[in-house]
Amino acid sequence: MRGKWKALTFFILPFALLFAAFYLAPIGYAIKQSLYKVERQGTFGKATEVFGGLAQYERVFSDGPFWESIGRVLLFGIVQVPVMLGLALIFALLLDSGLVKGRRFFRLAFFVPYAVPGVVAAIMWGFLYSPNLSPFTAVTSNVDLLSADFVLWAMANVVTWVYVGYNMLIIYSSLLAIPQEVYEAAKIDGAGALRTAWSIKIPLVMPAIVLTTVFSIIGTLQLLAEPAVFRTFSSAVTSTYTPNLTVYSTSAIPNFNLAAAFSVVLALATCVLSFAFLKVTQRGGDK
Amino acid sequence: MKNVNRLAPMLVMGAATLYFLVPIWWLLVAASKSRSQFTSTTPLWFADFSLLDNLKELFAYGDGVFLRWMLNSVVYTGGAALLGTLLAAMCGYALAKYRFPGREAIFNIVLSGVLVPATALALPLFLIFSQFQATNTFWSVFLPSLVNPFGVYLARIYATASVPDELLEAARLDGSGEVRTFFTISTKLMFPALVTIFLFHFVAVWNNFLLPLIMLGEEKLFPVTLGLYSWNTQVNQIPELRMLVLTGALVSIVPLVIAFLLLQRFWRNGLGSGAIK
Numbered sequence: 001m002r003g004k005w006k007a008l009t010f011f012i013l014p015f016a017l018l019f020a021a022f023y024l025a026p027i028g029y030a031i032k033q034s035l036y037k038v039e040r041q042g043t044f045g046k047a048t049e050v051f052g053g054l055a056q057y058e059r060v061f062s063d064g065p066f067w068e069s070i071g072r073v074l075l076f077g078i079v080q081v082p083v084m085l086g087l088a089l090i091f092a093l094l095l096d097s098g099l100v101k102g103r104r105f106f107r108l109a110f111f112v113p114y115a116v117p118g119v120v121a122a123i124m125w126g127f128l129y130s131p132n133l134s135p136f137t138a139v140t141s142n143v144d145l146l147s148a149d150f151v152l153w154a155m156a157n158v159v160t161w162v163y164v165g166y167n168m169l170i171i172y173s174s175l176l177a178i179p180q181e182v183y184e185a186a187k188i189d190g191a192g193a194l195r196t197a198w199s200i201k202i203p204l205v206m207p208a209i210v211l212t213t214v215f216s217i218i219g220t221l222q223l224l225a226e227p228a229v230f231r232t233f234s235s236a237v238t239s240t241y242t243p244n245l246t247v248y249s250t251s252a253i254p255n256f257n258l259a260a261a262f263s264v265v266l267a268l269a270t271c272v273l274s275f276a277f278l279k280v281t282q283r284g285g286d287k
Numbered sequence: 288m289k290n291v292n293r294l295a296p297m298l299v300m301g302a303a304t305l306y307f308l309v310p311i312w313w314l315l316v317a318a319s320k321s322r323s324q325f326t327s328t329t330p331l332w333f334a335d336f337s338l339l340d341n342l343k344e345l346f347a348y349g350d351g352v353f354l355r356w357m358l359n360s361v362v363y364t365g366g367a368a369l370l371g372t373l374l375a376a377m378c379g380y381a382l383a384k385y386r387f388p389g390r391e392a393i394f395n396i397v398l399s400g401v402l403v404p405a406t407a408l409a410l411p412l413f414l415i416f417s418q419f420q421a422t423n424t425f426w427s428v429f430l431p432s433l434v435n436p437f438g439v440y441l442a443r444i445y446a447t448a449s450v451p452d453e454l455l456e457a458a459r460l461d462g463s464g465e466v467r468t469f470f471t472i473s474t475k476l477m478f479p480a481l482v483t484i485f486l487f488h489f490v491a492v493w494n495n496f497l498l499p500l501i502m503l504g505e506e507k508l509f510p511v512t513l514g515l516y517s518w519n520t521q522v523n524q525i526p527e528l529r530m531l532v533l534t535g536a537l538v539s540i541v542p543l544v545i546a547f548l549l550l551q552r553f554w555r556n557g558l559g560s561g562a563i564k
Contacts, residue, residue, distance in 0.1 A: 011378060011466075012378050015375060015378035015434070022433075022434050027408070030411035033411065091300070094300060099293055108547075109304050110303065112311065113311070115490075117496075117543075120515060120539055123516075124314055125310065127317070128310060132326070135329075161307065165307065222405075222406045232519055232523070248501065256410070256414055260414070263411065270407070271403065
């Protein structure tokens, strides 16, 4: 019995310590920092941190650009996440349908963009969008994809490009896990490929779709690398374009207390959204 | 009729293949051109082959800082993913295979960590590290990158599914210690799962941008993503950096593409397993 406790300590303690130091402690510290404010004695006086209650949060909630940026990523997510996951689902179903030859090739080809880090993907597409360097000048010389009207969707395309294959693989592997017997009844009933996909496959891979949606929601709210890179290509991307850019530029001022409050609000919003999504889909699944 | 049925899906897949691969093809072609031909020749086909010259220039620029960035990335990412996978595997395994008070509590705390976005931690981590004068160091990026709550979650699922209790019992009767059993028997059974956790972790750290951006000031410590980013922000002032950014972008994706190709067998089957449960 003593051996068991020794072993448990050995297995769990290293992770637990790191988790406490680099996950729990920062969360606690961010909350603490967000409750403080910097006071100066006179304009050039020494700055001291004093308890400020919810002063930073008042600033967060009255900060127009921050809420605009939240609205922007929400709009981005409402359009981009369904498009990306819809494509991933269609490709996964096609791979699984037996109608496509060269499955191994497609699986790999679609997955390759996932190997490109967000920053590098954004740099690459930044060139592809630029009016004079792009190979698609027929498009880019007529429509400025980097203008204020289009740049959000230009970024949505970068994110879609990187993540469709990854999401496709997650959905595809859970399609592969469906036992063959499930299809036999459908075959006997004479259901075609479309019918089978719609009424058997999609319901059965719902857990995978829910999981990828939650990860996509989290990723969308955290959007940073793409807008940070696009700032060099497009003046339409401001320093508060997405919530995380706001956190970064606020901490660069530096105003750590306000930046911490932004971080806390953003993390809470993310948790609430993904949690709410999980709850809603679970309720739907019980019926 | 049957042919029509097959044609449409193949067309869809073909068009998608173009969408996914043309940008990378373009990057390969662009990186193989000299600066003057980059703007003057057709973008999707090769001109005079100057890839080697570009590579030479890339690795020579700024006292070879690019090579340094690549090595940094490999150490940050490879090291963090290897160690992090081991830690997550041990913890997930213990949560799956031992009953003890507080087990579910620990698991739930770790699981809620999955929903906390890593970027939300970057700023407070910076503030904590600066209390110890430890920002702008290797450790300030490496240590936080070790923690992978999603890995613990996956490891627990995989350990439950692939390590039978009877086997552990038999090992105990043979007098094998718990820790030894884990390293000699359980890790073998969990191996495909461990590769999946490793890959997830690898990509997450490789892509992590905010933490190094906030933490590091000294160019020598940058991972390659941050390095390329900083070059790209200077392209307007220093135009010759443009070709270096493009060549560097190409070089930076090669290791990951190779890793994916070599580990295909594992991610192909392993990726979905977490989602099924």
